[in-house]
Amino acid sequence: MGWGDRRRRAGADPAEHNVEVAAAVGAAQLPAVGLILLIHASTGDDHGVGYGGMFGVACLLVLAPLVLPVLGLFHAAVHTMPAATLARLVVRRVGGAEWVWHLVCSAALALLGAGAAAALWDWPLTVTAGWLTALAVLPVLGVAYVRRRTRAGRVWGRWGVWFRSALASVALCVAIGVGAALASSVGLLQNYEPPVLSAQQLTGVWRGGDGAVLRLRPGGRADLTKVPAQPASQDDKGFADFVVCDGTGTWALDTEGRYGRDGVVGPERRDGVVVRLGGGCGEETYWTIGGTEHDPELFVLFGDPDAGDLHILKRDWEPPGRRLTGP
Numbered sequence: 001m002g003w004g005d006r007r008r009r010a011g012a013d014p015a016e017h018n019v020e021v022a023a024a025v026g027a028a029q030l031p032a033v034g035l036i037l038l039i040h041a042s043t044g045d046d047h048g049v050g051y052g053g054m055f056g057v058a059c060l061l062v063l064a065p066l067v068l069p070v071l072g073l074f075h076a077a078v079h080t081m082p083a084a085t086l087a088r089l090v091v092r093r094v095g096g097a098e099w100v101w102h103l104v105c106s107a108a109l110a111l112l113g114a115g116a117a118a119a120l121w122d123w124p125l126t127v128t129a130g131w132l133t134a135l136a137v138l139p140v141l142g143v144a145y146v147r148r149r150t151r152a153g154r155v156w157g158r159w160g161v162w163f164r165s166a167l168a169s170v171a172l173c174v175a176i177g178v179g180a181a182l183a184s185s186v187g188l189l190q191n192y193e194p195p196v197l198s199a200q201q202l203t204g205v206w207r208g209g210d211g212a213v214l215r216l217r218p219g220g221r222a223d224l225t226k227v228p229a230q231p232a233s234q235d236d237k238g239f240a241d242f243v244v245c246d247g248t249g250t251w252a253l254d255t256e257g258r259y260g261r262d263g264v265v266g267p268e269r270r271d272g273v274v275v276r277l278g279g280g281c282g283e284e285t286y287w288t289i290g291g292t293e294h295d296p297e298l299f300v301l302f303g304d305p306d307a308g309d310l311h312i313l314k315r316d317w318e319p320p321g322r323r324l325t326g327p
Helices: 003-010 015-042 053-094 098-121 125-151 158-185
Strands: 204-207 213-216 221-229 243-254 272-277 285-291 296-302 309-316
Touching: 015 053, 015 125, 015 158, 053 098, 053 125, 098 125, 221 272, 221 309, 285 309
Parallel strands: none
Antiparallel strands: 204 213, 204 309, 213 221, 221 243, 243 272, 272 285, 285 296, 296 309
16 A cells, blocks of 8 residues: 555554645745735836846746745745744644644744744844734644645645645636736735825935945035945946945936936836946946935946846935935
8 A cells, every 4th residue: 555545554653754744835835925925016116137037937937846845844844844843732732622722832832933034134023923923824834734635535746746836836826817917907906106205205314234325405406424436437238337436526407217317228117316426436327216205216227137236225314303404
């Protein structure tokens, strides 16, 4: 008899089978998660960052059958099954449904993981904990369902588990796609539109990573501290890295999608700020306006759009008494 037949005859509930179920369900949900993130990204600013086009999609389709099982096993090993062990200990002491405690312990581990991510990489605690908890729900329910079948003598073999998980993954992606299409048709999902800001609204302090500060003053003067700028030279593909500059210069709002006077095209149909720095550090740089009207940002992408360096400056709202004045 096969592996599943031996388990059925013995009426066993093998721990290794639970791991396999958790890995299969965990892997099955990842394409759906990716689709949700893609739909969410379509409603926000992509900052001009490419994803590889059809070649990138083709690579994902080819690599998915190889990568997803590994990711599912990793998730089962570090989250689903440790939470299962904790749940069994709790049930022995206080009783209750094991699958309920499994969910509770999974949420607790998700909170611990989110706390570690917040401390190490400054990830948002609540959002990270929510995502980690959500990723644990289906594997936990999958393990509980298969465990109940096993105890009743109805066991799926190894290939049966993975085959059903693959079908469930496809069905889930189709449901999400149909739901997104319906939501878009009734206006619940809309494509991103950048804010339209005036020169007066742009005046102020903008801050970015690594201590970058860009002060846009009334009258067109700009003060830069550790701000990245377009270098003078480019590579043979027309891409360029960036240089970090300090000093003073000028700025201007560009509503034509172009910058400079030499006909160099900026991001199409996007307003931006042209910053020109004196003193020989870098060339004029086009900072595209992004974000939202209530949380605006300036960004620039240096190098290859598919693998370049993205720099974002966020508006630093100052108290009325500290508003910038002209020189």
